[in-house]
Amino acid sequence: xAINTPKQTSHLKREILVRLIRAFLSDDFAENAxxxxxxxxxxxxxxxxxxxxxKERAILRDRAVAGLGHSIEETDDSELLSNLAEKALERTxxxxxxxxxxxxxxxxxxPSRIYVTDLCQGCVxxxxxxxxxxxxxxxxxxxxxxxxxxxxxxxxxxxVCPYQAIQKIxxxxxxxxxxxxxxxxxxxxxxxxxxxxxxCGKCVSACPFGAVHEKSQIIDVLKNIKAGKKVIxxxxxxxxxxxxxxxxxxxxxxxxxxxxxxxxVAQGADVTTKTEAAEFVERLEKGAEFMTTSCxxxxxxxxxxxxxxIKPYRSDTKTPMYYTAEIVKKEHPDAVTVFFxxxxxxxxxxxxxxxxxxxxxxxxxxxxxxxVGVQVSECGESKFKTEASAEARNYAVTGGVAKxxxxxxxxxxxxxxxxIDGLNKQSIRDLKKYAKNGMCELxxxxxxxxxxxxxxxxxxxxxxxxxALKQLTNYVNASESLKSTEK
Amino acid sequence: xxxxxxxxxxxxxxxxxxxxxxxxxxxxxxxxxYGEKVEVxxxxxLGLCSIDWxxxxxxxxxxxEDVIKEATVEKVLKAIDDKLAAMN
Ligand code: SF4
Ligand code: SF4
Ligand code: FES
Numbered sequence: 001x002a003i004n005t006p007k008q009t010s011h012l013k014r015e016i017l018v019r020l021i022r023a024f025l026s027d028d029f030a031e032n033a034x035x036x037x038x039x040x041x042x043x044x045x046x047x048x049x050x051x052x053x054x055k056e057r058a059i060l061r062d063r064a065v066a067g068l069g070h071s072i073e074e075t076d077d078s079e080l081l082s083n084l085a086e087k088a089l090e091r092t093x094x095x096x097x098x099x100x101x102x103x104x105x106x107x108x109x110x111p112s113r114i115y116v117t118d119l120c121q122g123c124v125x126x127x128x129x130x131x132x133x134x135x136x137x138x139x140x141x142x143x144x145x146x147x148x149x150x151x152x153x154x155x156x157x158x159x160v161c162p163y164q165a166i167q168k169i170x171x172x173x174x175x176x177x178x179x180x181x182x183x184x185x186x187x188x189x190x191x192x193x194x195x196x197x198x199x200c201g202k203c204v205s206a207c208p209f210g211a212v213h214e215k216s217q218i219i220d221v222l223k224n225i226k227a228g229k230k231v232i233x234x235x236x237x238x239x240x241x242x243x244x245x246x247x248x249x250x251x252x253x254x255x256x257x258x259x260x261x262x263x264x265v266a267q268g269a270d271v272t273t274k275t276e277a278a279e280f281v282e283r284l285e286k287g288a289e290f291m292t293t294s295c296x297x298x299x300x301x302x303x304x305x306x307x308x309x310i311k312p313y314r315s316d317t318k319t320p321m322y323y324t325a326e327i328v329k330k331e332h333p334d335a336v337t338v339f340f341x342x343x344x345x346x347x348x349x350x351x352x353x354x355x356x357x358x359x360x361x362x363x364x365x366x367x368x369x370x371x372v373g374v375q376v377s378e379c380g381e382s383k384f385k386t387e388a389s390a391e392a393r394n395y396a397v398t399g400g401v402a403k404x405x406x407x408x409x410x411x412x413x414x415x416x417x418x419x420i421d422g423l424n425k426q427s428i429r430d431l432k433k434y435a436k437n438g439m440c441e442l443x444x445x446x447x448x449x450x451x452x453x454x455x456x457x458x459x460x461x462x463x464x465x466x467x468a469l470k471q472l473t474n475y476v477n478a479s480e481s482l483k484s485t486e487k
Numbered sequence: 488x489x490x491x492x493x494x495x496x497x498x499x500x501x502x503x504x505x506x507x508x509x510x511x512x513x514x515x516x517x518x519x520x521y522g523e524k525v526e527v528x529x530x531x532x533l534g535l536c537s538i539d540w541x542x543x544x545x546x547x548x549x550x551x552e553d554v555i556k557e558a559t560v561e562k563v564l565k566a567i568d569d570k571l572a573a574m575n
Contacts, residue, residue: 011557
């Protein structure tokens with residue numbers, strides 16, 4: 001799948017966020033929140049997507065529920081958005097589960113199966129019949145018919161049909177999930193099993209109906225700012241490719257929203273690089289065959305939940321988020337810290353880290369700028385107190401972490417990087433194999449990123465991949481190399 | 488020499504967040520497709536998003552004086568084609 005394809009569902013999700021933020025900032029948050037579905041679909045409005053205006057409003061209401069940070073699964077249908085807005089204000093901690101599925105929006109896609117289309121010519125060769133190992137296909141009235149009781153969904157017949165008449169029908173969320181955590185429940189709607197889910201966000205991007213939402217913490221952050229707390233933003237490296245402005249303008253723009261200061265998470269990435277390079281040398285000297293990186297939260301959750309056997313090979317170095325939050329809390333013990341994230345996975349990581357109070361994703365930041373009318377390219381420039389290295393700022397690009405570690409390795413212990421550019425069923429099988437064999441024939445430093453393209457391909461990014469990469473690379477090229485700052 | 492069609496893709500913050508990030512490809516694509524006849528640029532806020540609740544109709548693209556709401560690559564290309572057809 002192409003990375004960050006344009007989607008109408010993103011437009012809807014962002015519009016809801018903008019309206020929620022404006023409602024919060026208005027003099028009647030609860031009432032204005034309640035009105036969102038009616039403001040978006042007033043009487044007589046066209047019905048662009050669903051069967052009727054009532055259904056559209058019901059879905060918009062549920063999108064707002066997720067935007068307020070609640071679970072659809074645990075919220076009563078009868079509850080008014082105004083009550084839910086007030087409940088959001090009472091919350092002191094974000095919810096454990098980062099995602100929620102809107103049953104109203106979920107189409108309950110037809111179950112995944114192999115399907116013979118009208119293109120079937122009932123040919124004489126009948127390779128489908130001959131290929132099926134389970135005897136599931138017979139030709140009836142001049143057309144192939146699959147016996148669902150025998151079909152094992154292997155898809156072999158689809159591959160051999162000379163007319164490409166046999167298709168595999170997929171359920172987009174199920175198909176995207178690398179660990180089988182999202183499946184259609186008994187009621188036909190998608191459901192996430194959080195014991196399996198690794199928070200990779202792939203289902204969020206994949207669902208064509210926008211039925212999977214992140215539970216937003218935007219209200220919690222707004223509330224802290226309104227209360228006059230010292231709220232500090234920690235922006236993950238990928239953000240520098242997200243908005244049409246310079247990094248220094250972005251810092252200024254974020255401060256205009258009410259944040260007291262902005263730290264680059266790349267600052268913590270520099271600590272990660274140094275620690276990980278030292279660890280790599282130590283491990284190899286002790287005879288290890290390979291080591292994997294440990295900065296991607298989605299990968300870390302995968303290891304914990306599905307590949308425990310690879311734990312001994314995963315670096316013990318902490319993530320850039322960890323080191324950055326540690327620095328910030330040391331310098332400002334009284335601060336409320338907010339991590340600006342490209343993906344869902346970092347929400348899970350933040351929950352386990354007492355130094356990170358909240359997480360906002362890039363869509364939410366973008367919506368905030370829209371809500372208050374900040375034009376980022378018209379903002380002044382504000383410098384970061386600590387400048388991170390070029391290598392650290394490049395962590396957001398696939399291959400960037402391995403490259404950074406390599407910069408600091410001694411010549412006698414060279415790394416041969418293996419880049420896992422996105423988690424999927426195949427790459428998970430590969431990782432399991434490396435753990436089982438205790439070695440990887442392709443190299444000794446395995447960089448794992450859950451998202452293809454790296455963090456720039458995260459589910460909550462705003463910019464398209466190519467221009468984001470270009471913009472970030474310009475910033476990286478204008479930064480000092482770790483090598484020169486080390487010596 | 489006939490007049491060029493001007494295409495302005497709004498890259499102001501509102502339009503960018505609401506979707507013009509995905510219209511940046513027009514800036515490379517249009518000259519390749521239409522050559523000299525069409526001039527395409529990315530521009531700062533066109534001032535359309537701040538009127539009332541009009542952010543929800545972003546991203547905006549202007550093809551000469553016509554405003555395209557909720558612009559997509561397809562909508563913009565069609566507008567250019569229509570303009571070109573009308574000129575001939
Ligand atoms: S992709 Fe999954 S979540 Fe989306 S509509 Fe289909 S079944 Fe529902
Ligand atoms: S977030 Fe990832 S692991 Fe969790 S259900 Fe969605 S696709 Fe599966
Ligand atoms: S940002 Fe496009 S019209 Fe304002």
